[in-house]
Amino acid sequence: MDYVYGPGKNHLFVPGPVNIPEPVIRAMNRNNEDYRSPAIPAMTKTLLEDVKKIFKTTTGTPFMIPTTGTGAWESALTNTLSPGDRIVSFLIGQFSLLWIDQQQRLKFNVDVVESEWGQGANLDILAEKLAADHSHTIKAICIVHNETATGVTNNLATVRKLLDHYSHPALLLVDGVSSICALDFRMDEWGVDVALTGSQKALSLPTGIGIVCASPKALEASKSAKSVRVFFDWNDYLKFYKMGTFWPYTPSIQLLYGLRAALDLIFEEGLDNVIARHSRLGTATRLAVEAWGLKNCTQKEEWYSDTVTAVLVPPYIDSAEIVKRAWKRYNLSLGLGLNKVAGKVFRIGHLGNLNELQLLGCLAGVEMILKDVGYPVKLGSGVAAACAYLQNNIPMITSRV
Amino acid sequence: MDYVYGPGKNHLFVPGPVNIPEPVIRAMNRNNEDYRSPAIPAMTKTLLEDVKKIFKTTTGTPFMIPTTGTGAWESALTNTLSPGDRIVSFLIGQFSLLWIDQQQRLKFNVDVVESEWGQGANLDILAEKLAADHSHTIKAICIVHNETATGVTNNLATVRKLLDHYSHPALLLVDGVSSICALDFRMDEWGVDVALTGSQKALSLPTGIGIVCASPKALEASKSAKSVRVFFDWNDYLKFYKMGTFWPYTPSIQLLYGLRAALDLIFEEGLDNVIARHSRLGTATRLAVEAWGLKNCTQKEEWYSDTVTAVLVPPYIDSAEIVKRAWKRYNLSLGLGLNKVAGKVFRIGHLGNLNELQLLGCLAGVEMILKDVGYPVKLGSGVAAACAYLQNNIPMITSRV
Amino acid sequence: MDYVYGPGKNHLFVPGPVNIPEPVIRAMNRNNEDYRSPAIPAMTKTLLEDVKKIFKTTTGTPFMIPTTGTGAWESALTNTLSPGDRIVSFLIGQFSLLWIDQQQRLKFNVDVVESEWGQGANLDILAEKLAADHSHTIKAICIVHNETATGVTNNLATVRKLLDHYSHPALLLVDGVSSICALDFRMDEWGVDVALTGSQKALSLPTGIGIVCASPKALEASKSAKSVRVFFDWNDYLKFYKMGTFWPYTPSIQLLYGLRAALDLIFEEGLDNVIARHSRLGTATRLAVEAWGLKNCTQKEEWYSDTVTAVLVPPYIDSAEIVKRAWKRYNLSLGLGLNKVAGKVFRIGHLGNLNELQLLGCLAGVEMILKDVGYPVKLGSGVAAACAYLQNNIPMITSRV
C-alpha cells in the first residue's frame, strides 16, 4: 500500500530521514528474535565498539537508545545536568530553537546566544561569557554542530579552544544529528562531552535509534546530575553493560541488524571517504545554486554545510510552492523552510548513502521547478556547474577498479 | 549476517518480541520517506483512528510514541501526575516491579501492594485503601493487566467496580503491554484513564512504538500535571494533531506502514477472533503443562494468562538450563524466569500472530527438552492433551471456507 | 553480499533487466506456497485476464512460461510451425539475429531480409515477397517490434496492411520483448498472431516469466504444427487451464505475486500514460544526444525507439570504455554495443518503472563520462535540452493532485 504512488523512484532529498541503502533494507527484512539469547548481546557488543568509530572516540561510552533525536537530546541533558544549572545555548535556527525549548522545559537556566538565521553560533559572545564566568556558573555549552534548518555548520574546534583558553570546566554537549557520519566530527580531539545523532540521518537507517556518546567527564557528571530520568537514564544501560546483556528494555532487532549493515558499508567505503563524498555533494549543490543566481541561506563560506543547503528564493516566490510542486510533479522530496525562514527557503538534503548522479537528478528537477514557479533560471546551468566540479573530483569506486 | 544460524525456522516463544507476520514484514520492507509530505499525515490519521479500536475506546486519544514499553510507562505517568503524588501500585512480578521502580524514581509517593509472585493484584487491599481515602490523596491506581513474568492476568473490571463503589476519582493507569490485542481489554467500559502497549507484543511488529491511549479525564489531568517531560509530553503531539501534521519529531516510516498492515490483519481476522485464538492457545498450553505433571506459576485459574504461561519446574531442575537447551538444540526460544522466579520457571509466550500448529511444535519441543534435563515426562502427553482440546475448538479459516 | 558495492543507488540504464519498483520488490518478498492450493489458481486467473490488457487483446490466449525471452521465442515458433516451413524474418540487429539463429536451428526455412544496423525492417522487400508468394509458401512473418541492440522500432501496422493487401494468410509473430508495456502495441488491431515479452523488461520484474500471447489463428495453427516441443508446448497449459489448476509444472510463487503488483501499478498509472511516459523519456534522451553533437544509431525518425537509444560515438572513442567508466566511477549501468556495433555505440535503456529525474541523473552522468573519454561535450547541454522539453511536458502525478 502506498498512499500516493508515482512512477519510478521517489527522489528523497529532505535532510532526513534519508535514503536507506539496499543492503541495509535487506538486513532489516527479518522476523523478531529473542533479545535475551546469546546472539543479540554478541552483536550488540560489536555495535557498541564500532559505533565509537563514527564519533571518533576511543574513550567515550555509547548508548543506543530506542528513541529519536529529540529523545537523544533529552538523554544528553538529563544525565549530565541538574535543574537550575546555567547552560549557554546557541539559537541559530529551528532545531537549535527546539533544543533550547527542551532545555528550558527541563528547568535549566538557559543563557541563549542568538544569531540571525543563516549565521553560525556567535562564538565571540561565548568567549565573553566564558571570560566573565570566573566562578564557573556555566555548567554546559550546548551547540548544534549542523543546524539542519539553515544549513549552517558551527566550528566546534573553536568552541573547544575557547573552553581551553579560559580553562573553563563546562561540559560541551553537541547535537550531531545532521553531521555525524557525514561531516568531520572528532569527539575526542575536540573534547566533546556528549555527542548524539539519530539513525535516520547520515547513518541512513530508519528512525528509531538515538545514539548518544558520553565522555568520561560526562559519565562522571551523570553521577551527581539531579535531573529526573528513567527511560533515558544511562545508569540502567551501564548496569546491563556490566552484566553483558546490554539492554535494560527491548531493542528493535531489525534496527540492530540494520545498524550492523550500515556500519559495515561505512567502514567498507571508509569514514573519511564518506565525509569526502559529502563534501563533494555539498560543493556541487552550492555551485548549482550560484549558477542559478540564487543565494545560500548560509551567509558565510565558513559555515557552509555539506549535508544540507537552504536556498533563498526571491521575494516574489513562496518556497513552499517549490516543495509542493517537487512532490506533485517530479516525485522529488525537498525540505520546507521552517519557522522564520518559512516561505523564504527550500532545502536540499544531501546526506547519507547518496551518490553524485542521484544529486544531479535532483538538481535538474529543481531547475525545472524553478521555471515552473516563474524564476528565470537557465535550464541546465546548475547541473553544468555541478558537473564541471564533479567530473574533476569523483574518485573511482574502489571495489570496482 | 546471522550470528548463530540454525537450520529451519526459529521457534519464537518468548513473550515478546513476537513473530511478525509476513505481510507486515513486507509492508516494512521499504526506503524512508519525507514524513512532512501529505502521504504520511494521511496514513497517520487512519492509524490514530484505527488504533483506538484495539483499546476498545471511542473517547480516548492515542499517542504513538517512538519508544518502548518503558517509555510508554513514563509517558503515562509524567503526563498525568506530579512529583509527590500518592499512587497505589501492585507488585506481582518483574514487570510490575520495574514499573514501580520507575514510579519511585519519578518521585511519586508509591503505595506498593505486594502479592506473592504467581498471584494477582490484591484487590482486597485496594478496597481497604480506597475506603480509607476519604480525602482522595490517592491520585492514581497503577496496575499491570497481564504480568509477563508470571503469566498472571489481573481483573480490571473489579478495579473499576471498586473505584466506582467508593466514588474515588483516582486515575486508573494500566500497563497493557502483554494484553492489548490479545486479551479482552475494554478501555471505555472499564474506565481506564491511560492504557498502553508496545508494538512488539500482540501487535506483532518490531519494537519501536509505545502506544499510549488517554481518556478525556487523563487529558484533563495532563493540563495540571507537574512532572517534567518533553520527549514524552502529550502536548507536543496534541499541538501537531491540531495542525494536521501529527508528528512533533520524526516517526519511523517503516513502523507506520507496518502498523497499518498489522491493524489490517487484525481487523481482517476480527479483534474478537484474535482474542478467542489467544484463549485457545492459552488453554492448550495449560492443558499440556498439566499433562506433563507440572505446575503453572499462576496460582489460581482466575488469573490464568492467555498470552504467557510460566511453568514451574521441579526443584532439582534449573529452568535456565531448559531455556538454554531449547535454543542450542531445538532452535526454540523460550522465556527465562526472572528475578524471584529465576531458575524456577520457564515461560512460553503464546501471543501475537501465532497459530495452533506453531504452538504444538513448541510444546513437542518442550517435552523433549524436559526429558533432556531429566524430568520424567511422557513424550507426546502434552501435545495429546492440547490436541484433544484444539481439535474440538479450532474454527475454519474464514477466508478459505 | 554484494560483489562490488558502491555508495548510493546503482543507476540502472541497461535496456533490461530494468529497475523494479519498491511495491513489486515488496510483493515478492515472501516464502514459497503450495501452488496447488486454491489461492494460486485464483490469482493466476486474474493474471491471465489482466495480462491480456497489456497486449491489447481480448481474443488472445496468454501463456506465462517460466523462462526468458529466448524461451518465449521458442514457444512462439515451435507451437505454430513445422520443420521446413518457410518464414520471412528481418535481420536488423543483434536480437533479431539471435532469433533468426534460433529459427534456423529449429529447422525452419528462413528467408532473411537484412537491413543495415540502425535501419528498420525492409518492408518493401516484404511487400515483394508477399506479392510473389501466390501459393502461400510463407507460413509466418517473424519481426522484432523493437530491436534492443540498435534502438529501432518497426512499424507493425504496416506489416499488417501488407498482409491484408495481399490477402496473405501467413502468421505474424512478434517479439515485443522491449516494447510491450512501453511502446504502443496493439495485438488485436494489428492482427498479431503471437506476441511475446519477458518479465524483466517494461513490466519491471525480475527475469523469469516469458509471456506469450496467441491469437485464435495461432492456437488453430498449433494443432497441426509438427515442431517437437514439450516444456514449451501450449497444449499442456491449455489442458491445465481447462482443469482450473492452470500450471503444468511449478511456477515461481514470488513472480506471480510480483506480476500481480506490477500489473496493479501499470493499471493505476494507466497503460496509455505509461506509454506516454516512455515517449517523454525517449524524446528527452534524443534531445540530449543531439545537444551533445552525437548521432543516434537509428537512422530515421520513423524508427526512433522510446525504450532504448543507441548512441554512436566518434571513431576515436571506444564505446565499451564509456560503459566501463560509467560503472567504475559513477555507479551507472549503460548498455554495450553488440556485435556489428560493438565499440561504436553505447545504449541508454529508458524503459520500465522509471521517471524523468532518474533519466536526468543518467544523462548528467553520461556527459561527465563523455568528457572523461575525451569527447568535447559541453557539460549541462544534454540535460538542458532534455529539461527544456520535459518541463513543458511532464504531467502532474494523478494521485498527488
Added chain:
Amino acid sequence: MDYVYGPGKNHLFVPGPVNIPEPVIRAMNRNNEDYRSPAIPAMTKTLLEDVKKIFKTTTGTPFMIPTTGTGAWESALTNTLSPGDRIVSFLIGQFSLLWIDQQQRLKFNVDVVESEWGQGANLDILAEKLAADHSHTIKAICIVHNETATGVTNNLATVRKLLDHYSHPALLLVDGVSSICALDFRMDEWGVDVALTGSQKALSLPTGIGIVCASPKALEASKSAKSVRVFFDWNDYLKFYKMGTFWPYTPSIQLLYGLRAALDLIFEEGLDNVIARHSRLGTATRLAVEAWGLKNCTQKEEWYSDTVTAVLVPPYIDSAEIVKRAWKRYNLSLGLGLNKVAGKVFRIGHLGNLNELQLLGCLAGVEMILKDVGYPVKLGSGVAAACAYLQNNIPMITSRV
C-alpha cells in the same frame, strides 16, 4: 496482498516448493542489476564451482538454466540423445510418468519398465535388458532418484553396478529433483552422466533454476546428439563459459544471489549434516505414520524416502479431504495423491530448510485432521513416537554450542 490470509505461519509441507530460509529471502530482496557488468560473472563463477559440490562431482559441468524441473529434464534428454534412440525408463509414479511422457513426445524409443506405485524401479528387469543388449542399442537409462508422488527412493548405486557388470555404455540420466541436497547423492562415484534438480526443492529457493550437471561422457554425447534444441542447448552455455560472461540469455539476478545464500547455508551446516537432518525427518515421519496405524505407500524399507512420505489412508477416507481440511482449518499445506494414488494417499514433504519442531507441528496437525475425517487416531501418538526417536538423535546446533 494475500488471497487467503490465515493467522500465523503457513505450515508448508508439500514436497516442493518448500520453505525458503530467511537469509535467502533477504538475499533475493533486491533490485535488478546489469548481468553484463563484472559483478554477475564473478558471482556466477563461484556458483558454478560450488554447485558441483551438491552433486558430489568434480568432473561434471553444471548448467543453471532459467526453467523448472520439466525444462531440466528436457535439457538432459535433448542434449545427449537423438530422436529414435532407445532408452530404458522406469515408471513408478506420477513424476516418472511425466518424464516418460516427455521422452516419448521428444521421439525417443522408450522402453518403459513399470512397477506398482509404491515400489521402486525394477532393477531385475534392467539387468535382463542390459544382459540382452549385446549391440548396445540402449543409449540411456532414465531414472528418477526419488519419486515424489509415492515417496520411493531408487538405488542408483545398484544401477551403476549393473551397467558396469554388463560393461554397458548407456548414459545414466538421473532426475534428482527431490533428492539432491537432501538425500545421499554421488554423481561421480555412481557414474551418473546427467543429474538435475530444481531450485524450489531441497535447495529451498523459489522456482526458477533448473540445475543440470553433465559428466564428461554426457558432454561428449552432446556433440553428436541430434535432438533439436536451442533454449536448452548446452553449447550456448559452453560458448559463454569460455568467454567468461557465462550467460547466453538473461538470468534472474535475484535467484543468483539467492542461490549464493542457499549454498552458503548448506555449506555452513555441512552437506552431510543436511542429509543426516533429512534422514532424521524422514525417520520421525515414518515412526509417526506407524504409530497412527497407517501404512506408508512405499512398500519396502529399502525404498523409504527421506524427503517425502506418502501416507495411505483407509478406503473409507478420501485423502483429498485431508489435504483440503489441512489448508482450510490448520493453515497446513500437505501434498495431494496424484493420478493412480489420488484419494488414496496424502503426502508429507519433509525436505529443504526445515527443522524437527516444524515437522512435529505438522505431525500434530495431521493427527487432528485424521480425527476430523473420522480416522480413530490416538491423538499425540505420532508425535510421541517421533519425539522418542528425535530426542535421542537431534544434534546440538554447532554455531550455538
